[in-house]
Amino acid sequence: MTEDLFVVEPGEVDGTADIPRPQTLLLTFFGGYVLRRGVQVATASVLDVLRRLGVSEHATRSTLSRMARRGLLYRTRRGRNVYLGLTPRLREILHDGEYRIWHMGAVNTQWDGTWTLLGFSLPESWQRQRHVLRSRLLWAGFGSLQGGLWIAPSPVDTDAVLNGLEAAEHVKVFQARALPPTDVSELVRNTWDLAAVAAHYRRFLHRWSGPTLPAAQTDSLGRQLLLETEWLQTIRQDPRLPKEHLPHDWPAVRAQQLFHLLHAELDPAARATAAEVLDTIPDEVGASDPDT
Known part of the structure; x- marks a missing residue:
């Protein structure tokens, strides 16, 4: 990667x-x-x-x-x-x-309205692993929504994003669609x-x-x-x-x-x-x- x-x-x-x-x-x-x-x-x-x-x-x-x-x-x-x-x-x-x-x-x-959601929680001592994971997420188009929850505005090949990462076992991935009362335009402005x-x-x-x-x-x-x-x-x-x-x-x-x-x-x-x-x-x- x-x-x-x-x-x-x-x-x-x-x-x-x-x-x-x-x-x-x-x-x-x-x-x-x-x-x-x-x-x-x-x-x-x-x-x-x-x-x-x-x-x-x-x-x-x-x-x-x-x-x-x-x-x-x-x-x-x-x-x-x-x-x-x-x-x-x-x-x-x-x-x-x-x-x-x-x-x-x-x-x-x-865009068909699908979001890729990726959440992770890494040990405090994993500074390098956190940096590499975040770099890969940014390259793949993800933005940090809050805490350890990241989103991307389309389906993402997360297997490729996580390939070879020690942090991969601490990651959870979902696909979802926004529902009311979520304002997607506001979400985009706040995330990116x-x-x-x-x-x-x-x-x-x-x-x-x-x-x-x-x-x-x-x-x-x-x-x-x-x-x-x-x-x-x-x-x-x-x-x-x-x-x-x-x-x-x-x-x-x-x-x-x-x-x-x-x-x-x-x-x-x-x-x-x-x-x-x-x-x-x-x-x-x-x-x-x-x-x-």
């Missing part, structure tokens, strides 16, 4: 930092240019790509080493070159991000900070539709990676609440349209650049993976 891989750091989407942290950029890169392609990519190529965005060689190498230690990447040496491959765990994470970007709309327009979610979309619109675009000094490949990274960081703040319970001026759809427009404009040149600069070899380890 993605409990701490897509966590937004201060400044990543609030306009106080121009470049997201190296790990988020690397996840975007591997998702766009390695996943499903049946290849491993040279470390030198990865360093070159992130250098275009102002990330130092030291920062990139440190992040790659940390990802390898966590079981996300594996290495193959060919002569003097080292190539990086995706582990099954990283493939799962990247597929999740890919689905969020390309297959889920920014607004939930098909709608102003904060909308602000993320408006910052994205401001940064990418203004006269000076982010990373204007780099090429199309760098701009595309930054665009996609910032979009994923923006939508991961959004629980995709039902359209009928959102403000009339909700900016998510406009932001999504801008993202798709800019991505389509950048993609041909970005792909051409990637074909020139990326040194790859066949991924024999993952060659039988259906994703490739």
Whole structure:
């Protein structure tokens, strides 16, 4: 799961930092240019790509080493070159991000009134387990209703959310519908900070539709990676609440349209650049993976 891989750091989407942290950029890169392609990519190529965005060689190498230690990447040496491959765990994470970007709309327009309710009570000493569980719940679109009761505005694959968590045995899950006297619009306003979610979309619109675009000094490949990274960081703040319970001026759809427009404009040149600069070899380890 993605409990701490897509966590937004201060400044990543609030306009106080121009470049997201190296790990988020690397996840975007591997998702766009390695996943499903049946290849491993040279470390030198990865360093070159992130250098275009102002990330130092030291920062990139440190992040790659940390990802390898966590079981996300594996290495193959060919002569003097080292190539990086995706582990099954990283493939799962990247597929999740890919689905969020390309297959889920920014607004939930098909809600049938079903809520997923999840309750838990963990020992006070389980601080780390509580943090990981909450991170996964936020990523899955849950909001804290009260105490240890969390809700999401649609059916959720909670098996995937809880997979591998020690805290799973302390969790109870239900599906339900709101009944009078519950005011669903008020419930939504009280459970989620709608102003904060909308602000993320408006910052994205401001940064990418203004006269000076982010990373204007780099090429199309760098701009595309930054665009996609910032979009994923923006939508991961959004629980995709039902359209009928959102403000009339909700900016998510406009932001999504801008993202798709800019991505389509950048993609041909970005792909051409990637074909020139990326040194790859066949991924024999993952060659039988259906994703490739």
